[in-house]
Amino acid sequence: MYPYRFKIILIIFALLFIGITVRLFQLQIIEGDKYKGISNSRRIDTSLLETTRGSIFDRNGRVLAMDQHIFDVSVQYKYLLYCYSTHSNKTISRITDLKIHNQTKKSCIECHENQDVWLKRLSGLLEIPQTKLLSNVKQVVERVERLKQNVEQRSGREIRIKEETEYHTVVSDVAWEKVIQIEVKQDHFPGIRITPKPKRVYPEQESASHILGYMGKLNKDEWKEYSNNWNNFLLASSSTGAETSTLLYEGYAENDMIGRTGVEAHYENELRGMRGKRFEEITCKNNQIEKIILERPSVAGNNLYLTIDSQIQAYAEKSLGANMGTIIVMDPWTGEILAMANNPRFNPNILNENFGELIKQPSKPFLNRAIQGTLPPGSIFKIITAIATLSANHINDDTVFECHGYTKYKNIILKCWSGTGHGLVTIRDAIAYSCNVFFFETAKILGGESLYALAKEFGIGEKTGIDLPYEKDGNLPKRITAPSTMNIAIGQGNLLTTPLQMVRVYAAIANGGTLVQPHVLLKITNSQEEVIRTFTSENKQKISIQPAILEIIRTSLQNVIVYGTGKDRGLDVYRVAGKTGTAETRRQNDNHAWFAGYAPYDNPRYCFVILVEHTPKHGADIACPIARELLSYLFPEINQAS
Structure with a gap:
């Protein structure tokens, strides 16, 4: 069987x-x-299908960045080559040296009269001078011929490279009405193809430009790096048995646009999407598409929803006005950044037009001062000194120092900002009046090591880990002498912090001692609006502050507004707890003015820091009025009631 x-x-x-x-x-x-x-007579050609970059929204769904499709006019290379040969003084040796070219009695124009039609007609339709179009043609032809020459030199024989068979862009961002005219009358425009292409648009113009960032082209070295990363990703996926369909997608191409700064850069992999591929059968004689063999549609990038409230952001920018500096508004419980205003700003929509001019400006408009500006914090740092001294039991709530307007350490005289002095001062009054002498005296007792340890616990001198690129860590001096410790105790000397570090310090006071993780991402969704992931904090730290000490600090920050340096600034109605600060720059009438705090003090909803750089004014004089204007928007119900 x-x-x-x-x-x-x-x-x-x-x-x-x-x-x-x-x-x-x-x-x-x-x-x-x-x-x-x-x-x-036929060949298989591969063409790329453009993808759509993911959009960026604020927390309420308002569009902050999106892709819009624009249309480019592309011309087949043989038509570009002809125009280059006949309309410029330069010649292509590989053409002029041909035997058939030397034997003919006709000129190039007589031999190829139809290949010049596109130039005249396109110039007339788009109202672009022929000289401008020919300038673009020159750039394309010289690049392709240079590439062809390099390929042939390496191979040692004549080769027809892919770029000779393709269409190349000569005009970008053509008006839709003109596109329709070209498409309807294709016979009048031989060798021309309309190519749709995505363009990044920022509807809010300059607003939140440092958070969003901007796009820029890959240079040659970057392209190689990104291509290697893509190839490594494919190898890693195949070795782990992951989905191999990504092989049908394309990675980065030369001159691709990528995120350079802001969330555009930090979340590049989420936003970019993947190009598709189309495999076409082409007739070699006329370069026409015979049929599509295989097509893999492109995959759109994921969308980002940010923690930013675009209305609070706009009002923060308005409150900051023409002052050089920054405002940060953060949820003290979650670390969500509700606003991060900087001045000066830039408009990412027109960045390519004025990039060279902006980057030379001494005001540094590309600097995200909230996370990259490292400055002495001045008196807003004094609460860390106070907590360190109280925690070490060197002083208590009843300890008194007398301020005569100055104090001495050996032969060094250290001055208080008040020339007449504050008299007998306790810790609560010292914070309220911002008495330098009190903190000089506590620094003598405390020593540098204890102050350094607590400042480090509060995140001073370290990056916060916010999901934005190029954050700076500032400077927290470790080995310091007694005089330098006294300087650091009042937020001066070699101590450098970012505004984001300081807003996190005040958030820890507001929420009871937790050092939150600042972040701008709320959630990520795909093109079908399905949530892929939400932000999860991995860096929350509990700072060991005794409840009694925390109560002293909180009450003292309220006293700043009630009878201290923040008195009569219109902040009491919003029940603000905060601290003014003025950091000197060693130049006369040149200060960095600060105000940091939270509101309402009995149930904090917002934590904020305001910094005005290089001003002759003090924190109470310029930063407090800005805070009042900002808070009037954050608490509209209080304005209506009053």
Whole structure:
């Protein structure tokens, strides 16, 4: 029984093998010339399908960045080559040296009269001078010919490179009405193709430009790096048995646009999407598409929803006005950044037009001062000194120092900002009046190591880990002498912090001692608006502050507004707890003015820091009025009631 079945299976396999062999003989030997002719007259071409970059929204769904499709006019390379040869003084040696070119009695224009039609007609339709179009043609042709020459030198023979068969852009961002005219009258524009292309648009113009960032082209070295990363990703995916369909997608191409700063850069991998591929059968004679063999549609990038409230952002920018500096508004419980205003700003929509001018400006409009500006914090740092001294039991709530307007350390005189002094001062009054002498005296007792340890616990001198690129860590001096410790105790000297570090310090006071993780991402969704992931904080730290000490600090920050340096600034109605600060720059009438705090003090909803750089004014004089204007928007119900 089994031998009989085995014979049948063997016969079936033998018949299949014979059939395949006969068919191969027919295709390769009998009909070989036929298919050879077809292969010489046709080829397979691969074209890329552009993808759409993901959009960026604020927390309420308002669009902050999106892709809009624009239309480019592309011309087949042979038409560009002809125009270059006949309309410029330069020649292409590989063409002029051809035997047929030297034997003909006709000029190039007579031989190829139709290949010049596109130039005149396109110039007339788009109202662009022919000289401008020819300038663009020159750039394309010289780049392709240079590439062709390099390829042929490496291979040692003549090669027709892919770029010679493609269409190349000569005009970008063509008006839709003009596109329709070209599409309707294609016969009048030989060799021309309309190419849709995404363009990044920022509807809010300058607003939140440092958070969003901007796009820029890959240079040659970057392209190689990104291409290697893409290839490594494919290898890693295949080695782990992951989905291999990504092989049908394209990575980065030369001159691709990528995120350079802001969330555009930090979340580049989420936003960019993946280009698709189309495999087409092309007739070699006229370069026409015969049929589409395979098409893999592109995959749109994911969308980002940010923690930013665009209305609070706009009002923060308005409150900051023309002052150089920054305002940060943060949720003290979650670390969500509700606003991060900087001045000066830039408009990412027109950045390519004035990038060279902006980057030379001494005001540094590309600097995100909230996370990259490292400055002495001045008196807003004094709460860390106070907590360190109280925690070490060197002083208590009843300890008193007398301020005569100055104090001495050996032969060094250290002055208070008040020339007449504050008299007998406790810790609560010292914070309220911002008395330097009190903190000089506590620094003598405390020492540098204890102050350094607590400042480090509060995140001073370290990056916060916010999901934005190029954050600076500032400077927290470790080995310091007694005089330098006294300077650092009041937020001066070699101590440098970012505004984001300081807003996190005050958030920890507001929420009871937790150092939150600042972040701007709320969630990521795909193109179908399905949530892929939400932000999860991995860096929350509990700072060990005794409840009694925390109560002293909180009450003292309220006293700043009630009877201290923030008195009569219109902040009391919003129940603000905060601290003014003025950091000197060693130049006369040149300060950095600060105000940091939270509101309402009994149930904090917002934590904020305001910094005005290089001003002759003090924190109370310029930063407090800005805070009042900002808070009037954050608490509209209080304005209505009053």
